[in-house]
Amino acid sequence: MLLKEEKILLVDDEEGILTLLEITLKKERYQFITTCTTGQEALSLVKNQVYDVILLDIMLPDINGLELCKQIRSLTHAPIIFVTACSSDFDKLTGFGIGGDDYITKPFNPLEVVARIHSLLRRQHLLRSLPAEKIEKKELRFGPIALLPDDAILVVGEHRLECTAKELDLLLFFFRNPNRIFTSSQIYELVWKEPPQYGDEKTVAMHISKIRKKLESNPKSPEVIINLKGIGYKFVPPVQGELR
Structure with a gap:
């Protein structure tokens, strides 16, 4: 064994x-x-x-x-x-x-x-294997923002920002699903890998708030991770196009 x-x-x-x-x-x-x-x-x-x-x-x-x-x-x-x-x-x-x-x-x-x-x-272990299996370059990039999964680093312009494990999970999810709308319950189930329970939408909101502080020039008026009232969240890359 x-x-x-x-x-x-x-x-x-x-x-x-x-x-x-x-x-x-x-x-x-x-x-x-x-x-x-x-x-x-x-x-x-x-x-x-x-x-x-x-x-x-x-x-x-x-x-x-x-x-x-x-x-x-x-x-x-x-x-x-x-x-x-x-x-x-x-x-x-x-x-x-x-x-x-x-x-x-x-x-x-x-x-x-x-x-x-x-x-x-x-x-x-999954995150560590993703770059080798899924990504030619060890980064996910949309225009001025990039995610370095191996290093748990978010790059915004010239700034390199460290991410916690859960922030990295959530950023990977958004980077791989641009311009798609997800409810809080869907995000929790897909990122946390377990069925959502009462109150888990607050957990999602808290983590998105933390990410916005790193991604957005004005977190109180977000333009990258937007909230469609009564519907859900949507990741809108600053530069539209294919992930590279």
């Missing part, structure tokens, strides 16, 4: 949760698992080791997990899954807004957490 090479960091102040998750992940053949119980220790680990996915508790003893996420995001593009007892829309959207990729609430089934980790890692 082949062991999985991905490196996973688990950050939670409850030792019992860390032990349970580590045991479950090892049963799924993940062998490189690091655990820690404080934010400062997590930050030190991320500075010295490359991780493929990070599971992050919001309620840590020394630093709020949301603030820690901001610091971690400046060091790595690795997907971040928040684990917390806070389940309100505000907490969820705040987490997405500062660079989180997924969100799961306590109490949880450890198998669900492992499934979320596996899903994010699978998407990462």
Whole structure:
């Protein structure tokens, strides 16, 4: 049986949760698992080791997990899954807004957490394979905007902007579907790869808002990713034509 090479960091102040998750992940053949119980220790680990996915508790003893996420995001593009007892829309959207990729609430089934980790890692592998399989040049470009999937970089004019894993997923979706209208539910199902539930349209709106801040000269009056009221979203490239 082949062991999985991905490196996973688990950050939670409850030792019992860390032990349970580590045991479950090892049963799924993940062998490189690091655990820690404080934010400062997590930050030190991320500075010295490359991780493929990070599971992050919001309620840590020394630093709020949301603030820690901001610091971690400046060091790595690795997907971040928040684990917390806070389940309100505000907490969820705040987490997405500062660079989180997924969100799961306590109490949880450890198998669900492992499934979320596996899903994010699978998407990462898919994104890494796309340029070699689908693109002659390792970029997707419409006029002055370009997407570099391998580097998780969005180029707007002369500016190179870093993207989170979920921003990259969403940008790839729009770049491959220009001038087509999609509802929030369709976008969620096609990008998040799971059926939408109540409130998920807010998740889509939050991520699109973040992308607009990078793409648009005036995010409050968007011209690239436009919202057709009551219908959905449409990606309108600044220069019409074939993707190259």
